[in-house]
Amino acid sequence: MDASQARAWMYAVADSIAAQADHLTQLDAAIGDSDHGVNMNRGFTAVRAALDGAPADGVRGVFTLAGSTLVSRVGGASGPLFGSALRALGKALPEEGDADTAALAAGLRAGLEAVCKLGGAVLGDKTIVDAYTPAVDAFEQAAQAHSGDRDGGLAAAARAAADAAHQGMRDTTPLQARRGRASYLGERSVGHQDPGATSTWLIFQALAETVTARRS
Ligand SMILES: Nc1ncnc2c1ncn2[C@@H]1O[C@H](COP(=O)(O)OP(=O)(O)O)[C@@H](O)[C@H]1O
Numbered sequence: 001m002d003a004s005q006a007r008a009w010m011y012a013v014a015d016s017i018a019a020q021a022d023h024l025t026q027l028d029a030a031i032g033d034s035d036h037g038v039n040m041n042r043g044f045t046a047v048r049a050a051l052d053g054a055p056a057d058g059v060r061g062v063f064t065l066a067g068s069t070l071v072s073r074v075g076g077a078s079g080p081l082f083g084s085a086l087r088a089l090g091k092a093l094p095e096e097g098d099a100d101t102a103a104l105a106a107g108l109r110a111g112l113e114a115v116c117k118l119g120g121a122v123l124g125d126k127t128i129v130d131a132y133t134p135a136v137d138a139f140e141q142a143a144q145a146h147s148g149d150r151d152g153g154l155a156a157a158a159r160a161a162a163d164a165a166h167q168g169m170r171d172t173t174p175l176q177a178r179r180g181r182a183s184y185l186g187e188r189s190v191g192h193q194d195p196g197a198t199s200t201w202l203i204f205q206a207l208a209e210t211v212t213a214r215r216s
Pocket residue numbers: 028032033035036037039040075076077078079081115118119120121126127128129179180181194195196197
């Protein structure tokens with residue numbers, strides 16, 4: 001992945017979040033406070049503006065800027081969590097130049113660890129972690145299995161991650177929330193898809209679409 005691909009991914013996330021903002025807010029209305037779409041859209045609109053105004057830095061710079069922007073511009077739980085993930089992803093990448101698929105896998109794993117550390121959630125708590133964990137697992141596996149591909153396995157890994165995130169997102173529905181606002185509802189949180197897990201899927205879906213578009 002080079003810096004222009006990293007930027008294209010962040011712009012694709014901004015487009016997707018903007019298109020899905022109402023849906024994300026509806027999901028949050030059921031088990032939260034009806035602001036998840038607003039929070040995410042505000043955050044990624046700010047990310048777009050920050051990247052528009054920034055020099056064409058390496059991949060590391062793109063993700064650290066995006067992450068810092070989310071942390072500082074989003075009030076809800078999700079901004080600091082996704083922001084920390086992107087910052088950790090950036091910091092795990094080479095200081096200059098591009099990131100190969102293995103480096104990206106390590107960076108995505110570092111992002112997940114940042115989310116878990118900051119939010120204290122574990123798998124099954126009905127959060128971002130429930131979509132992010134299977135996505136990173138799938139990314140790593142597919143990256144290894146497809147390392148001989150012309151793109152170093154990036155497209156295959158991103159596709160596998162998006163599919164796994166989608167399943168993880170769907171699997172949050174029967175869970176009872178144990179972290180964040182939804183946990184206040186106790187058993188009444190059961191039967192609703194988690195908003196943050198849904199955004200996580202959108203983010204990985206945008207990655208898959210970005211790297212596939214570049215390859216063809
Ligand atoms: N401790 C946590 N760890 C991981 N994800 C969390 C945590 N708390 C909340 N979330 C995620 O944040 C989402 C809610 O985000 P948002 O509505 O933007 O923030 P808020 O809950 O502050 O209103 C939830 O759907 C959940 O996925």
